[in-house]
Structures are given as C-alpha cells and as structure tokens.
Amino acid sequence: MSLPYPLGPEFEYVEEGVRILWLLPITAGEADMTTRAGIDVFEELMETQGVNFLDPRRPSVA
Incomplete structure (x- = not known):
C-alpha cells in the first residue's frame, strides 16, 4: 500500500x-x-526508471 x-x-x-x-x-x-x-528506495527507483504503473507486465526494478 502506498501513496499515489x-x-x-x-x-x-x-x-x-x-x-x-x-x-x-x-x-x-x-x-x-x-x-x-x-519503501522510499523502491518508490524512488520506480519514479526514476519511469515505470508504467498500469502495465501488469512491467519489468521489475529490483
């Protein structure tokens, strides 16, 4: 669960x-x-890598 x-x-x-x-x-x-x-590190990676949050097949940032 996260903030949007x-x-x-x-x-x-x-x-x-x-x-x-x-x-x-x-x-x-x-x-x-x-x-x-x-969680802050994870959210930062998601943001800097420009992840499409709506794509169920998105690549992992880990």
Missing part, C-alpha cells in the same frame, strides 16, 4: 476525511528489495 505519488498530492485527499492510497502489484524481487532497502 505519480498522480500528485491533490489526488491523495479527495475531500476532508477521505484519503486515497493504492495497491501496486510488485515482484518477489521488489518485495525483497523493499524489505532490505525500504
């Missing part, structure tokens, strides 16, 4: 008391990397 960073902060809170989070499918390697390095 690519969609901007205005998407996170659609109205007072309503917060949007998203579930992003990740690979086993990405899960392992996140455990070892932290």
